Amino acid sequence: SQELEQSPQSLIVQEGKNLTINCTSSKTLYGLYWYKQKYGEGLIFLMMLQKGGEEKSHEKITAKLDEKKQQSSLHITASQPSHAGIYLCGADMRGAGSYQLTFGKGTKLSVIP
């Protein structure tokens, strides 16, 4: 079974609509990263969350980490075609300063103009 479950696997939304992507684990997430990937490009860092209950926003994207540090959500408000791509969550699941990240399979987002 996967250590980090992402849902949904894919998402098609109309431009201007809001959407949420989830990342869930049965284990503690000591550091949770959100990345975006476009075809042929590297993983673009979006946000990193560490503390339970933490919430960060950048432009129209908000990421949250729940109090138990086992679930994170990424919310996009008023989606635009530029938001299309694959969103990946990655986490430090070992703690103690581990550098190794575990990733979810990703969520493919398409935004229809």
Place this chain on the structure above:
Amino acid sequence: EAGVTQFPSHSVIEKGQTVTLRCDPISGHDNLYWYRRVMGKEIKFLLHFVKESKQDESGMPNNRFLAERTGGTYSTLKVQPAELEDSGVYFCASSRNTYGYTFGSGTRLTVV
């Protein structure tokens, strides 16, 4: 600052051949990582260098894979001999500390 550079961007080789992937990290980043994504699976950790030393190579699949980081600058990942199941995208990342990962664009390896 320049980002993490990987080359080649694509490589197609025959089963049994050797391929070497290269990664140039961001200048000043002591930590360098290799990850890979095979078809339909999640991105998985391969190994971690601190300068020229292998800190953690627990994710290396088998002894056909050899990673080096001479002088603590660029790194190479050699696959010899390549097998079909080695096909995928190989990502390199670097960081100055634990929480500052920057990924490269990846090398798409196809073994036929």
